[in-house]
Every structure is written in C-alpha cells, then in structure tokens.
Amino acid sequence: MNIKEASEKTGVSSAAIRYYEKESLIPAIDRTPVGNRDIDDRIIRRIRFVTQMLSAGMSVENLRRYIELFDAQEDNTKEQKALLKEQLAVMEEKRDDLQAAIDHLNYKLNHFYDHMETTEEELRSLEREHAEKVAKQDAATDDEPDYHN
Amino acid sequence: MNIKEASEKTGVSSAAIRYYEKESLIPAIDRTPVGNRDIDDRIIRRIRFVTQMLSAGMSVENLRRYIELFDAQEDNTKEQKALLKEQLAVMEEKRDDLQAAIDHLNYKLNHFYDHMETTEEELRSLEREHAEKVAKQDAATDDEPDYHN
C-alpha cells in the first residue's frame, strides 16, 4: 500500500508518517523499484502504536529511546524493564491527573455552581468522591495480584 | 503573597502565571501600591485548575472560551453544560487511550517478548484483558446511576 492509503487507514498524515520514519519511531519502510514507500500491516500497527503513545503524552525522544531498546539485539532486559516501569509510572500519573480533572468536570456538571471557582467545600467533596472511587477500584483489582509487577 | 511565593506554592513558573493572567485563564490579579501582583488563595485555586486542565490536554484557547462562559453574568447554563460535556468526552477518550497504552506496557512487562511488535496473539490477549477490566468497572459503577448525566 502507498503512503496515502496508509495515511487514510491510520488517520496520520503522509508527512507525519515520513516524519516518524525519519525519527525512527517506525522501522525503515520498504521501497518499490522507483523508490516509493510500500507499507504493510506491520508498519500500520507500528504507526498506530506510535500515535497511541504520543497522544498519551510520551515525547518523540522518549518513545525513540524506548523503541531502540526493544529493537536492539543485545539482551537489555534489565534496562528495558526499568525503562518500561519508568514510563509506566509517568503514564499512570498522567492518567490519574486526567481522571482527577474528569472528576472535577463531572462534579461541575452534577452540582453546577454559578461560577467555576473551586470552593473549599467542593474540594472536600471531590476528595470524598475520589476516595470512594479508589476504594472501589482497589477492591476490584485485588484479585489481580501480580498485574503491576 | 508575591508571584514567587505563588510560583513555589503551585509549581507554576512566575512567567507562566503572568502568561495565564494575560490570556485571561485566571482573573486580573490585585496589585500592591507599587504595582506588584498580590496573589490570594482564590487565584492559587484558579492556577491549579488551569494547570490541571492544560495538563489534561485542553488548549489555552478552549480553556479561555470555557472560563469566559463561566465568568459571564448571563445565564449560559445550557452552553456551559454543552461545553463541559464536550470537553469531558475528549478527556475520557484521552484517558482510555492512555489506559490502553498502559495495558500494553503492562503486558510487555509481564509477558516480555523479545521485541516490541504487536502480534495478532498479543492484540487478542490485550483485548481479552481489557474486556475483563471493563466488565469489572461496569459492575463497580452500576451503583452510581446518575453520575454521568
């Protein structure tokens, strides 16, 4: 498939795909005899993975470091795991911040004060609702003991 | 409190606080007789709200639109709710993308393949794990019937 079809399939612009290849976020793409990119499903999956990570807040530089480790021949298992765990922590924090903002907006939507300022009462209420949610989630994940190793 | 103290309290740089005021993301700040900003807790809360929304992926422009509506005297309740819901949808999608990426990384960490490509088996496994999680979450939130109105 040519780059335009790949672009349509992934929702990523042709220029962005070339940029990802240049930045080594995806592997070097095979070429047709005249030099055009010939993109297969393996590349499509990598493009999707890249957009997922980028939209999740990972920088191009960090994503490249991460990918380099995985593509390396040497057995970097320890380093890889460390990097993975580091990135995981960053992303989980980001997700939690996001969830807090979502809770905040949901609170606004449900209680709907006259103006948007966060009052002390509101903060306390948010904390209570958050604590309840966390308690529930913890209970729900207690039977997945080694998921976060 | 002066801008440096406010900066230390919020973790937001002085330059960024001035930028937020200029962009009307926070209200006009009171000045001391010599013209220095005198920041109170109401401003601190607004700064925290702004950083939360920005880090959640809302643009300065959208955040300003949102805040303008809330600061307006007129009763914009409908528009406000619509805007809130719109933003909420964006953030929830972002959170879900983030969660998918986290699941992906957790999978790597637990099963640890030689390289990072997502194979068909891996995708199926991820989907199974995700389906289980969703089922659990749904069960856990079923007793909060009107939270998402």
Place this chain on the structure above:
DNA sequence: CCTTGCCTTGAAGTCCACATGAAGGTTTAA
C-alpha cells in the same frame, strides 16, 4: 505530448505554551 495524480527529498515555516532577555523600579541590608 501534456495534464493529472501520485510519489520523492530537503528546507523552511507554523503553532503552542511558555522561557528568556532587556531595561528599569522598589525595598532591605551592609
């Protein structure tokens, strides 16, 4: 043969959320 429509590379431009620098004012402390 020439237009249409795809592609290539490399360089330069854009947008956003600030960061940094210049030039100056005020207060405290030696």
Place this chain on the structure above:
DNA sequence: TTAAACCTTCATGTGGACTTCAAGGCAAGG
C-alpha cells in the same frame, strides 16, 4: 550608596511535532 533580591512590561527566542513549500520523478489517460 550600592548591591542583592525581589518586582514590572515588552519583545524576542525556544522546543516539539509536525506542515508546507520547492523542485522534481514516474505512470496512466485523453
């Protein structure tokens, strides 16, 4: 009184993730 350590405004610079531009190649249709 002069230096340090804050502050102000206004203007310009920066980094990241692309986008757009310029200049050209290849293949098919009329």
